Amino acid sequence: MQDNDLRLDGNAAGGLLNEIFPFEMTAAEATCGGCGTIRPIGEVMLYQHGMGAILRCADCDTALMRITHIRGCYRLDLSGMTNLRIASEIHQQEVHR
Amino acid sequence: MAQQLKWQLGTVAEIRLETPKAKSLILELPDWPTHLAGQHVDVRLTAEDGYQAQRSYSIASPPGDKHLMITVERIEAGEVSPYLTDGLRVGDRIELRGPIGGYFVWDARDGGNDGPPLFLAAGGSGIAPLMSMIRHRVSAGIKVPTRLLYSSRSYEEVIYREELDRLSAHDPTLRVIHTLTRRRPPNWMGYGRRIDRAMLADTAWRPAEKPLAFTCGPTAFVETVATHLGELGYKPERIKTERFGPTGG
Numbered sequence: 001m002q003d004n005d006l007r008l009d010g011n012a013a014g015g016l017l018n019e020i021f022p023f024e025m026t027a028a029e030a031t032c033g034g035c036g037t038i039r040p041i042g043e044v045m046l047y048q049h050g051m052g053a054i055l056r057c058a059d060c061d062t063a064l065m066r067i068t069h070i071r072g073c074y075r076l077d078l079s080g081m082t083n084l085r086i087a088s089e090i091h092q093q094e095v096h097r
Numbered sequence: 098m099a100q101q102l103k104w105q106l107g108t109v110a111e112i113r114l115e116t117p118k119a120k121s122l123i124l125e126l127p128d129w130p131t132h133l134a135g136q137h138v139d140v141r142l143t144a145e146d147g148y149q150a151q152r153s154y155s156i157a158s159p160p161g162d163k164h165l166m167i168t169v170e171r172i173e174a175g176e177v178s179p180y181l182t183d184g185l186r187v188g189d190r191i192e193l194r195g196p197i198g199g200y201f202v203w204d205a206r207d208g209g210n211d212g213p214p215l216f217l218a219a220g221g222s223g224i225a226p227l228m229s230m231i232r233h234r235v236s237a238g239i240k241v242p243t244r245l246l247y248s249s250r251s252y253e254e255v256i257y258r259e260e261l262d263r264l265s266a267h268d269p270t271l272r273v274i275h276t277l278t279r280r281r282p283p284n285w286m287g288y289g290r291r292i293d294r295a296m297l298a299d300t301a302w303r304p305a306e307k308p309l310a311f312t313c314g315p316t317a318f319v320e321t322v323a324t325h326l327g328e329l330g331y332k333p334e335r336i337k338t339e340r341f342g343p344t345g346g
Binding site: 007008009010011012014015018019022024025026027040041042043087 | 101102137139153194195197198199200201316337338339340341
């Protein structure tokens with residue numbers, strides 16, 4: 001199996017993000033600072049490593065969010081995104097007919 | 098859900114052999130809120146020396162079921178899946194948290210029978226969250242027209258095969274289309290290649306029918322499906338994607 005096959009997406013970061021944010025985060029929309037694309041966190045690329053995770057833009061590979069958890073401290077580097085829109089209500093699937 | 102998820106212990110109530118490589122774990126959880134079809138759980142294993150490994154597994158059971166089902170495909174040299182498929186016995190306990198996710202979810206109650214037609218595309222064990230949607234559709238009594246395009250390596254590796262056969266045989270609004278990419282039984286009448294644009298054009302709802310698409314599988318599979326559905330006229334926000342299960346390792 002190649003590394004590429006093990007690459008996940010932001011859906012798999014939902015549990016980790018819930019340790020930090022009080023809201024459901026896979027539906028939160030991030031605006032990429034590199035290319036301006038807006039996508040739900042569930043759609044961006046996720047790279048996990050021993051101490052945390054990196055979320056990268058699916059279009060231009062910019063690191064949107066770097067998360068580490070070391071010695072009881074979370075650190076977030078959000079310099080790769082210009083906006084993060086988080087719904088504060090319980091998210092329901094929107095139905096457009 | 099404005100609250101933090103807690104790790105909890107689930108007890109293995111039943112282990113079901115799905116295919117030579119995949120098993121379903123049916124788990125009893127004392128403190129489980131209901132979930133939405135498409136959500137997943139994080140599973141955490143702790144070794145005696147304190148080393149922890151964590152993976153995400155999609156929930157395959159429908160909302161409202163008494164037990165929670167996850168389906169695990171054994172990844173050779175994986176850290177977590179060999180333990181879950183070969184090391185667990187009924188009565189053992191595993192640590193998990195959830196339900197997680199609000200993007201890759203489908204709730205039958207949102208549109209009822211007037212909801213958009215569903216197009217589901219599964220690659221291998223990526224069927225799990227889509228199976229939760231299909232089971233939810235049945236248990237909620239919703240008849241939105243639904244098509245599942247399901248790619249497996251061989252007939253023996255089709256997870257939930259009998260249940261899908263039975264459900265689609267009794268429900269004209271549910272169509273299941275298989276493609277077998279490596280080995281096929283004699284006289285196989287279905288597709289026998291990887292999913293491509295022509296197959297999607299033949300099987301997916303037309304964009305004019307305002308369908309909603311969910312695709313789950315290995316990264317390359319999901320990107321192929323999403324790209325071709327986009328070319329066929331699906332709007333990006335109508336294509337929900339989840340890459341590899343998530344079942345890596």
